[in-house]
Amino acid sequence: MTRPLVFSDDRLFPADERTRGIARALYGQVKGLPIISPHGHTDPAWFATNAPFEDATDLLLAPDHYLFRMLYSQGISLDALKVRSKAGVPDTDPREAWRLLASNFHLFRGTPSWLWLNHVFSQVFGLKVFLGAETSDLYFDTINEALATEAFRPRALFDRFNIETLATTEGPQDRLEHHKAIRESGWGGHVVTAYRPDAVIDFEDERFGRSFERFAEVSGQDVTTWKGYLEGHRVRRQAFIAAGATSSDHGHPTAATADLSETDAEALFQSLLKGEVTPAKAELFRAQMLTEMSRMSLDDGLVMQIHPGSHRNHNVGLLASHGRDKGADIPMRTEYVEALKPLLTKFGNDPRLSIILFTLDETVYSRELAPLAGHYPVLKLGPSWWFHDSPEGMMRFREQVTETAGFYNTVGFNDDTRAFLSIPARHDVARRVDSAFLARMVAEHRMDEVEAAELIVDLTYNLPKKAYKLDQRPSWARPVQPIKHAAE
Amino acid sequence: MTRPLVFSDDRLFPADERTRGIARALYGQVKGLPIISPHGHTDPAWFATNAPFEDATDLLLAPDHYLFRMLYSQGISLDALKVRSKAGVPDTDPREAWRLLASNFHLFRGTPSWLWLNHVFSQVFGLKVFLGAETSDLYFDTINEALATEAFRPRALFDRFNIETLATTEGPQDRLEHHKAIRESGWGGHVVTAYRPDAVIDFEDERFGRSFERFAEVSGQDVTTWKGYLEGHRVRRQAFIAAGATSSDHGHPTAATADLSETDAEALFQSLLKGEVTPAKAELFRAQMLTEMSRMSLDDGLVMQIHPGSHRNHNVGLLASHGRDKGADIPMRTEYVEALKPLLTKFGNDPRLSIILFTLDETVYSRELAPLAGHYPVLKLGPSWWFHDSPEGMMRFREQVTETAGFYNTVGFNDDTRAFLSIPARHDVARRVDSAFLARMVAEHRMDEVEAAELIVDLTYNLPKKAYKLDQRPSWARPVQPIKHAAE
Amino acid sequence: MTRPLVFSDDRLFPADERTRGIARALYGQVKGLPIISPHGHTDPAWFATNAPFEDATDLLLAPDHYLFRMLYSQGISLDALKVRSKAGVPDTDPREAWRLLASNFHLFRGTPSWLWLNHVFSQVFGLKVFLGAETSDLYFDTINEALATEAFRPRALFDRFNIETLATTEGPQDRLEHHKAIRESGWGGHVVTAYRPDAVIDFEDERFGRSFERFAEVSGQDVTTWKGYLEGHRVRRQAFIAAGATSSDHGHPTAATADLSETDAEALFQSLLKGEVTPAKAELFRAQMLTEMSRMSLDDGLVMQIHPGSHRNHNVGLLASHGRDKGADIPMRTEYVEALKPLLTKFGNDPRLSIILFTLDETVYSRELAPLAGHYPVLKLGPSWWFHDSPEGMMRFREQVTETAGFYNTVGFNDDTRAFLSIPARHDVARRVDSAFLARMVAEHRMDEVEAAELIVDLTYNLPKKAYKLDQRPSWARPVQPIKHAAE
Structure with a gap:
């Protein structure tokens, strides 16, 4: 019973003819724009070696x-x-x-x-x-x-997919050799890294011990002292920045932050290093480290991403047999208002800092995240994430966030994927859903067509570039054509 | 000011003409299908005595x-x-x-x-x-x-309503005499029971004392010992299976599960029996009993339903004057990810077990239930329940569950009602809302018409039969015509 | 790049032509109805002095x-x-x-x-x-x-805006002199006050000390005794009622209520007055005071409004530099089922009491608020509030509340604003969104046109008047024309 795979040009647009027409026109403006992928999990080795899949x-x-x-x-x-x-x-x-x-x-x-x-x-x-x-x-x-x-080698697909910038994610213990190879290859594809230090911050992570050892080696610091540990992060952040990084990323179980005195922070760190790990102490350390990372961002300018709320490896049997990342991560209720307060009290009004918040708990969109981002200068909202990176999920994000935070406290789309071939598909879904959302706003006379035309370009291209500070390309990457604003 | 009661054939279909046409066609395929009612609260005496209302x-x-x-x-x-x-x-x-x-x-x-x-x-x-x-x-x-x-006697209505299977719900202390009478009557209507042991598990239930006494009598076991108590459940489950039961049902305040050692479980039971009832101990016992019930299901095959999250009898004055079930049950926030973990750690990957989860807390649809059911082989999701068994509630369920759990981790519709005459109305609403949801997917080119046509039959008929193991009919029930798959 | 500001007559109506037509017709029936504004924060001095802005x-x-x-x-x-x-x-x-x-x-x-x-x-x-x-x-x-x-003086705008009743909000320590001036001015605009005692109830409010002093003066009671304190409230409530008040308003951090013995309440009050303020004690006192206010309402008939769930002044730096009400209030998760139980146990079935509940936590609409209001005779639901007083927010409110609580356990619209000039805009948005919601119900044949026509008038005009007991106008206010029911 073979049947044709028809993939309509009108997919994801509302059925109503009036609204569909507006959506089509908006999407038409951004369909061909380059892909900005500021956060994801592709393997830099693909682009370094360009070996066939x-x-x-x-x-x-x-x-x-x-x-x-x-x-x-x-x-x-x-x-x-x-x-x-x-x-x-x-x-x-x-x-x-x-x-x-x-x-x-x-x-x-x-x-x-x-x-x-x-x-x-x-x-x-x-x-x-x-x-x-x-x-x-x-x-x-x-x-x-x-x-x-040849046409399906990684670099050829990167070009065919019209990717302007692609960020991968590495840990501090990573020597970034693939990124070095890419940079030095003369290829010119703008593949950058991002600083994800969870494995050397989370004493409860099963990868901690091995990662911490390698962190010590790679950073060349005595990371067993509090000062050396922080210096290790500073050193590695600089190395990541040299590899194009403009952001750090933090995937803690909760959004908790803390503002301990230096003495207390040091004592906590030493106690944990000695193996006195309790859930509460591990949580407090992660919380303190978000504040420490913010402090470093004031100096080095890395944009922080916070991705909290996943109960990792929920299936105990499967973790034992197959290890992590096997589809058994389950979202949890996540609180932001109290959790972020220590960090926001310290740095929430500092124009040098930029923090992008994500969630797996959609109930916080209208209750917590939009009100926070609609007030604090340091906060922006990342797009709907993981389980919610889907047409209905994206639409709920826009519907529940926009009225309080507006569009300009959001940062465009993240594909956040290790599935390289799906990157164009994912960006296409986001462009279509945003077009559909804006089309409804226009059809309901809640926005005019000029505003919608500006917005669809901003949501697709300008906001992610600006929010992730990707406006400046390094000399080794190919130059890009400037995008004229749709409304010009 | 009398005015005509016009009950449109297009009710609950989207207004957009394109989508409405698709919905009409999908609904047309299932409008006449028999009703599978695998969970509800009608009175078996109606069908046993067939007395007029x-x-x-x-x-x-x-x-x-x-x-x-x-x-x-x-x-x-x-x-x-x-x-x-x-x-x-x-x-x-x-x-x-x-x-x-x-x-x-x-x-x-x-x-x-x-x-x-x-x-x-x-x-x-x-x-x-x-x-x-x-x-x-x-x-x-x-x-x-x-x-x-005569035409409005219970059995005549059962036939007129085109009910293929109807499940009632009884407690372990029930002798199931009405079900026996139905079976032996020669009528042939497939009315089965379901095992709902709450009243002999929940030491905080005001019905516990009397129910426990009757449980002892009916089971013929010394239910004051832990082994005898469990054996009492096993014995009664067999009697329920003989009366057609394919499922058990558990209406606890929370979804908590536990995995105590046999010694600890026995000690807890004995302490509670002695009257040392505290909220924490009663909760732990209910939690442990979900795990015990799962263990029994491994042997006897009963599908478990968990219906947590109702604050029963919230109105204290009304409970005193009128007793339970008087419209004063209020939903509570309900957590599943931590609550179910002990049970899932024990049996979550065992193909012999099947658990259907329900909720009164819609916030868990996308955050907890869909991710859990989209991973664990033992979990399926029951339809939107009670306060949410309504057009908007059903639509939210599909919108928030489908993208992560798909359709095939759901189990079709439950009417869950004691209002016998409303059963066709309720199933009709479900069929219409599912048709409307699928029609939108087709109109937005997120699914093709062949897929939607298969799905509407599966959601209406095949999934509930399969999920509740109602494929096999006992010899005393009238045979049914096989349903051709809509897409064939 | 100047472009015309076109503000379509069809704004906020669904794009689908069939539904839009129904929405237009419904809105047409209420577009010109007078504004009932039973809860807000305009400055009564504007109407007392009528000075230009x-x-x-x-x-x-x-x-x-x-x-x-x-x-x-x-x-x-x-x-x-x-x-x-x-x-x-x-x-x-x-x-x-x-x-x-x-x-x-x-x-x-x-x-x-x-x-x-x-x-x-x-x-x-x-x-x-x-x-x-x-x-x-x-x-x-x-x-x-x-x-x-002259045309833009406050009273002229009040008339131009077709405001039938406007309520302001004052604290017990306020002498209500502007309201007195309005009453005695001969102008006839129906501007009333509402009793908002938070600043003399919340020992954690930074305004408490000064407010409490003035409360003592204005009430003429020895408010340092428990009896005198309660009597102070009774005295001020009478003064507010004389200034047209028909409601009280309570903006606590949570919805907690309590039912302490008189002895315990008195001891708590005395301890707090002595400066023994802990978060738990301050919370318990606020909780007890909701019950005390209910008790007073049994006698004096004030409708209670409860507006919980705002984390006030979240931005610590901004509070220090700019004080309260600077856009840094953030909603918090808010629980109602357990929180309200003490009060509901005491007075929940008393026909003399009326409580209007609000929330900043939309997750409680379908889970808690609609089930509570759909059962308890004393409870009604206020409209979507603050961050949710928006087209999407209002629509979610109707979609998530109506199926369980119906329309008649809601109370129409509140503009809740200090932005006087936006009052017509806000009421217009509410009328349009309700028209759009009802139009969809009609288009989907879930309601007939006669019912929708009655409802739009009830939601716009009759329900707020009835719920806030604004049916009776004092002699000093201009009389109003009775509104014929749209469906008559």
């Missing part, structure tokens, strides 16, 4: 927790999907793993994965029939053949 | 807490509505009670009761004018005349 | 926290906006301050301020071009010229 399963299925978590929820084993466990990559035939995705593709109806994958299948690989049991091999072969060609 | 007030008003809670909120006494108190059924003229409903029917504008009642009035009783003060007697007389006829 | 900045920008909080969030200093600090009103040129608003007006796109201001600009001042850098002086001059005319 392996096969459909290895590239699209086995590393994508959106896909295997859904399949797992319906009783399909991770081994059968060739997902790496602690024992290594299972010896599953990748074609058979792909067939499991194909024959269960109906599970993704109504999910963003359906949109992203069908975009990749149709726009990137040119497939013209729906994925299903009977087309599984056609897909597997078509994709693999393409991946073997 | 008494009158409009007795059948439609006095037992319906949706109706009398709203009237009570506007200052109308429960006595005037002939609602039973601890002193018995008030000596109110049922015609006068009905007049209070009629003359205050405007209070129900915008509520699901308006939809359900107007469905019952127009579709079940053939009434053609709106209910109001001036039509009160017409309604009262028309309904009563109908109820006196 | 000063200039555009002084009237529209410097006192409006919606405006300066957004500008501040983007790095503009409050001094530059001529916002009063503790050092007094800054010596900024008001024309320059206005230019900052004008050149940053794009920040308000998508916010209700955009709607309110453009309504004021176009409908009140007759401006025909958009506000922007190049039209800033035109605006400033046009507005100032108008304000100097």
